[in-house]
Amino acid sequence: MKRASELRLRRPAQSQYIAPIRHALAAFLEALQVDRELRDDVTTAAGEALANVVEHAYARSSGRAARSVQLIARCKDGGKLLVDVSDQGSFIRRKPLPGRGFGLRIIRAIARHISIDTSRGTCVSMTFEARSAASKS
Numbered sequence: 001m002k003r004a005s006e007l008r009l010r011r012p013a014q015s016q017y018i019a020p021i022r023h024a025l026a027a028f029l030e031a032l033q034v035d036r037e038l039r040d041d042v043t044t045a046a047g048e049a050l051a052n053v054v055e056h057a058y059a060r061s062s063g064r065a066a067r068s069v070q071l072i073a074r075c076k077d078g079g080k081l082l083v084d085v086s087d088q089g090s091f092i093r094r095k096p097l098p099g100r101g102f103g104l105r106i107i108r109a110i111a112r113h114i115s116i117d118t119s120r121g122t123c124v125s126m127t128f129e130a131r132s133a134a135s136k137s
Contacts, residue, residue: 005028005031005032005074005075006072006073006074006075007024007025007028007071007072007073007074008070008071008072009021009024009070009071009072010068010069010070011068011069012067012068012069013053013054013057013058013067013068013069013087013089014054014067015051015054017050017069018047018050018051018054021046021050021069021071022043022046022047022050025042025043025046025071025073025083026039026043028073029042029043029073029081032075032130034081034130038081038128038129038130041110041128042073042081042083042110042126042128044106044110045083045106045107045110045111045126045128046071046073046083046085046126048102048103048104048106048107049085049103049107049124049126050069050071050085051103052103052104052124053069053085053087053089053122054069056089057069057087057088057089057090057121057122058087058089058090059089059090067087067088067089068087068088069085069086069087070084070085070086070087071083071084071085072084072086075130079129079130080127080128080129080130081127081128081129081130082125082126082127082128083125083126083128084123084124084125084126085123085124085126086121086122086123086124087121087122087123088120088121089121089122090121090122107124107126110126110128111126111127111128112127112128112129113126113127114126114127
């Protein structure tokens with residue numbers, strides 16, 4: 001796996017941008033030679049975080065303020081892959097609803113570590129153990 005690599009994307013927080021962001025993340029991970037299984041896991045977890053931004057982050061906002069989502073993915077020495085999905089909206093704590101609320105559960109099941117910072121918008125930080133496709137050979 002290549003070192004000191006980073007992907008930064010900022011797009012409007014709209015559903016039509018989720019798939020292109022996920023595709024860019026998958027291409028970034030492929031360029032780093034991250035194995036396919038982990039690539040799929042990381043893009044799934046990031047997709048859940050992105051969908052949460054689109055659905056919830058700006059639900060309480062009024063007006064035409066900048067409503068964007070940012071994804072930052074970076075590879076660290078030692079095989080750590082870090083992915084942050086952030087917004088400038090409001091974090092909403094909700095009571096569990098039947099058939100809803102699986103996004104964070106999915107992320108927690110996939111990521112090695114997850115933290116959520118709500119001090120300035122919301123930032124979901126996910127850590128994965130990166131496995132190189134080349135190291136499996």
